[in-house]
Amino acid sequence: MADEKINLQRLRDEGQATEEGEKFVTIFESAFEVISEETLEDETKRVVSELQKLVSPELPAKYKDDLFDDIWEALIGIARHVHYRHLGQSLLLNVFKELNLAEPWRNLPNLGQCMRDNWIDPTFEPVEGEDETYSPSEWLNLNSFAARLFGAGIVGWVNFPIWQLRHGLEEDASPGPDTDCRVAAASEWLIQAGPNLLRRCLLRTNFNEAQKRSYRAGAIYSGHAGLNLERWGFWKRRLGEVQSVVDEEAAASVDEAVKTMTMAAAALAN
Structure with missing residues (x-):
């Protein structure tokens, strides 16, 4: 439900996050544990600061591309587990509003393609060889x-x-x-x-x-x-x-x- 605790342990248990992706998950996980209307602004700033350290503008382009792919996969994993009316959705949005203002996060490079690769509607008939789909609640999230x-x-x-x-x-x-x-x-x-x-x-x-x-x-x-x-x-x-x-x-x-x-x-x- 909208006020339930967000549990991201499944991402680790099922090996859904790489090492860098797991760092990304941990940053948000700590914010979700303390988030409230009163702490939302401060937690947004803290998460933005941590993520800016995670992806340095000086990284070589190829390494940066691979790192973003890991991050986006982790982000999609997080988003599917945050109830669509939970304050955590506001945190996710606010963080990426801020990150989008400057390089190397500007325009959220390759997020669209990564999202497309993961856009598997659970109400469609499953396709052989297709990656795992979502529960209805995860899909809505x-x-x-x-x-x-x-x-x-x-x-x-x-x-x-x-x-x-x-x-x-x-x-x-x-x-x-x-x-x-x-x-x-x-x-x-x-x-x-x-x-x-x-x-x-x-x-x-x-x-x-x-x-x-x-x-x-x-x-x-x-x-x-x-x-x-x-x-x-x-x-x-x-x-x-x-x-x-x-x-x-x-x-x-x-x-x-x-x-x-x-x-x-x-x-x-x-």
Whole structure:
């Protein structure tokens, strides 16, 4: 739950972190143990300072690339274990807001590709040879973290929100755990990144053919691919339709998503 203790021991038990990745995990683990609304700012500063020591700007490029790959794998492992409403999610976001301001962390090099390699939706049929997937709760936690980074403008990955919104809101929905998970993940992107998504819908960015295929419409949405106001409006209407199909937790997220979309539109209108 949102106030439960964050347990990262599994990352060590299953050998999911390299030596450098484990240092990264330990830095956050110590912060999670003492984090509160009162200590959030101080813990953010402390973690940023420790991580700046972990990756020196003077490192050779090849070593730096390998080190970041280890760090991102550890980060994804951490994010999946931090409840989507836990204060630890705010700590993760605040730390990377600060790190993103200066080299060598600026633009979070190769995080997008590492995230893509780990983007394995547990509601899809498993693919032979694919890495381990996530539990529904872990998947929602990871989506929350990715959405927070996108919502804050730290990253520009539009593929992840489009995929999750298509999967959660543009396909037929029948009651069950998979639908609960899909709708909750889609809602989380709107909750954490609604204003940024709306701004991008207004831009009507031109995508190349490969992107159009990737950002295509789902089965029950007949509009244009990519991000646009037509699709935004469809998502909002669809949230109202699926709310009665999902469980109580996902329905609460739907409520919050609709409110965020309404507030985002009102803010742009003023």
